[in-house]
Amino acid sequence: MRPLFITFEGLDGSGKSTHLRAVAAHFDAADVPHIVTKEPGGAPLSDAIRSVFLDPRWGDMDGIVELLMVFASRRQHLLEVIEPALASGHHVLCDRFTDSTIAYQGFGSGVALDVIDAVDELATSRRRPDITVLFDLLPEEARSRGQSAKRRAADPAAGGADRLDLQSLEFYDRVRRGFLQLADDEPGRIRTVYSGGPRERTTRELERALADILPAR
Numbered sequence: 614m615r616p617l618f619i620t621f622e623g624l625d626g627s628g629k630s631t632h633l634r635a636v637a638a639h640f641d642a643a644d645v646p647h648i649v650t651k652e653p654g655g656a657p658l659s660d661a662i663r664s665v666f667l668d669p670r671w672g673d674m675d676g677i678v679e680l681l682m683v684f685a686s687r688r689q690h691l692l693e694v695i696e697p698a699l700a701s702g703h704h705v706l707c708d709r710f711t712d713s714t715i716a717y718q719g720f721g722s723g724v725a726l727d728v729i730d731a732v733d734e735l736a737t738s739r740r741r742p743d744i745t746v747l748f749d750l751l752p753e754e755a756r757s758r759g760q761s762a763k764r765r766a767a768d769p770a771a772g773g774a775d776r777l778d779l780q781s782l783e784f785y786d787r788v789r790r791g792f793l794q795l796a797d798d799e800p801g802r803i804r805t806v807y808s809g810g811p812r813e814r815t816t817r818e819l820e821r822a823l824a825d826i827l828p829a830r
């Protein structure tokens with residue numbers, strides 16, 4: 614199989630990062646070369662942008678400022694990590710990519726989609742993953758999972774809820790609708806898995822969704 618660029622998308626608290634690690638464990642067990650990475654971040658400069666992007670001390674950030682930050686992070690990540698990994702025969706498992714920008718900055722914050730498209734063209738030549746798994750659930754369920762608390766525990770220096778955690782449920786509802794719209798528009802790339810129920814059920818759905826690429830156990 615040629616190296617694949619595979620992304621995991623969904624609301625904060627959708628469980629995507631946990632399921633990404635499970636897919637990586639499948640690859641590890643079968644000695645399939647791969648890397649695990651995330652956005653915003655994934656390269657030293659991109660990680661620095663991430664910490665500014667998420668820091669609530671900067672207060673309200675205009676959607677365009679957010680857009681330019683995530684694409685600056687993304688271009689560096691693509692050039693320094695993602696494309697070299699693919700070129701050297703590794704699958705890339707990436708937590709979030711441009712679909713998140715369309716959903717969060719576009720549908721969530723109201724940045725015009727053609728503006729996002731223009732910056733995407735400049736920064737990545739509209740690079741898209743080969744496969745995207747979208748973990749879908751209601752914003753209420755996502756929030757009740759306390760994802761941000763987990764992130765705070767992992768990084769106490771971050772000090773409190775991050776900037777995006779402070780958004781309203783209406784914002785997350787718009788973001789969710791954005792993801793679902795993208796999945797409708799690109800059914801060949803985006804595979805949607807329901808992640809609102811028990812984790813085992815989502816795991817089974819995910820294994821079915823990725824049956825063509827997961828190594829046999």
Ligand code: TMP
Nearest residue numbers: 625652653683709710713714717718777
């Ligand atoms: P994470 O918690 O999944 O690492 O994501 C960090 C936050 O950044 C999350 O709330 C989604 C947000 N985000 C955007 O708003 N736009 C983007 O392009 C990306 C990649 C993430």
